[in-house]
Amino acid sequence: MKNIIGAKPGPAGAEVRFLTVDEESAGQRLDNFLFRQLKGVPKTHVYRIIRSGEVRINKGRAQAETRIEVGDVLRLPPVRVAARSEEGATPPAPPRDFPLLHEDDALLAIDKPAGVAVHGGSGVSFGVIEQLRTARPSAKFLELVHRLDRETSGILLVAKKRSALTALQDQFRERETGKTYLALVEGDWPTAKKVLDAPLAKYLLPDGERRVRVVAKDHADAMRAITLVKVLARFSLPGEKQPMSLLAVTIKTGRTHQIRVHLASAGHAIAGDDKYGDFERNRALQKTGLKRMFLHAWRLQFNHPADGHRVALQAALPPELASLLPPATLTETSRHD
Incomplete structure (x- = not known):
């Protein structure tokens, strides 16, 4: 429970609130914290007040993905909390179990x-x-x-x-985890091209959609991003002659859209990528059976937060992607270390 350290009257009975983050809430993303504090407020409105700067952390603007820390003081603007039954209120999520x-x-x-x-x-x-x-x-x-x-x-x-x-977020932040993805990209990836070290920065399209691009190291918003690439196989999809490369991609930093932007900027966009790939090419790929972006979080290693032992997980390629690979390629991929 948060400590309200101040309040100011707002319109229609609403008021500005100031909350201090306690240990129980520390480490949460700002948006997740607000969803729980502002129950009944549509999530679209929560994101709107974050983007507009009406939500402040220690008097400064923040982003939805900002992690709150113990002792942070949050300013919440006046908001009208809608009843759950009212039109526009966010309905409860349907239950779902995942594999x-x-x-x-x-x-x-x-x-x-x-x-x-x-x-x-x-x-x-x-x-x-x-x-x-x-x-x-x-x-x-x-x-x-x-x-x-x-x-x-x-x-x-x-x-x-x-x-x-x-504990786990600290490992991700300190690059102590091992994160490897499988990506199918356009063209013949050069075997010698193993390290992509190019800064990234976020920007907005005219319609407000968020994108990411490679920028110079001295760019004001530059964030260092490092991606390691290994070629697993080269082949063409059914009915095509254009070469494709299946890559094992390990990220040493976890930037938004990092793999997608790094690979596309190198001239080898991920097959089916609707943001950084080619629209016409993606339409052609749909005829081969590729209905989605070919990017899969394949392997993950981390130290268990309870006793520190190393945990290694692997998720097999889903059928809609595995069916596109030649049988020999799929077999070798499953054995790859």
């Missing part, structure tokens, strides 16, 4: 399907975490450890304890 790769007292790992957001917001009413919470009403704590893009399938970690969440 489990691992579960113990501290955490669970699921095999997230493509097309499902990890959490609600930005036009999405609910995601994996909201559906898991509905499916497990007795769970006292369920929080995302990290994120995957909506169209990316594969391993996703969820913490079942606050201590596990902070």
Whole structure:
């Protein structure tokens, strides 16, 4: 429970609130924290007040993905909380169980399907975490450890304890985890091109959609991003002559859209990528059976937050992607270390 350290009257009975973050809430994303504080407020409105700067952390602007810390002082603007039954209120997420790769007292790992957001917001009413919470009403704590893009399938970690969440997030932040993806890209990837070290920066399209691009090191918003690439196979999709490369991609930093932007900027966009790939090429790929982006969170290694032992997880390629690979390629991929 948060400590209200001040309040100012607002319109229609609403008021500005100032909250101090306690240990129980530390480590949460700002948007997730606000969803719980502002129950009944549509998530689209929550994101709007964050983007507009009406929500402040220690008097400064913040982003939805900002992690709140113990002692942070949050300013919440006046908002009208709608009754659940009113039009526009966010309905509860339907319960859904996802394929489990691992579960113990501290955490669970699921095999997230493509097309499902990890959490609600930005036009999405609910995601994996909201559906898991509905499916497990007795769970006292369920929080995302990290994120995957909506169209990316594969391993996703969820913490079942606050201590596990902070310990795992520290590992991600300090690059102590091993995160490897499978990506099918256009063209013949050069074998010698193994390291992509190019800064990235976020920007907005005219319609407000968020994108990421490679920028110079001295760019004001530059964030260092390092991606390691290994070629697993080269082949052409059924009915095509154009070469494709299957890559094992390991990220040493976890920037938004990092793999997608790094590979596309190198001239080898991920097959089916609707943001950084080629629209006409993606339409042609659909005729081969590729209906989604070919990016899969394949392997993940981390130290268990309870006893420190190394955990190694692997999620097999989903059928809609595995069916596109030559049998020999799929066999070699499953054996690859």
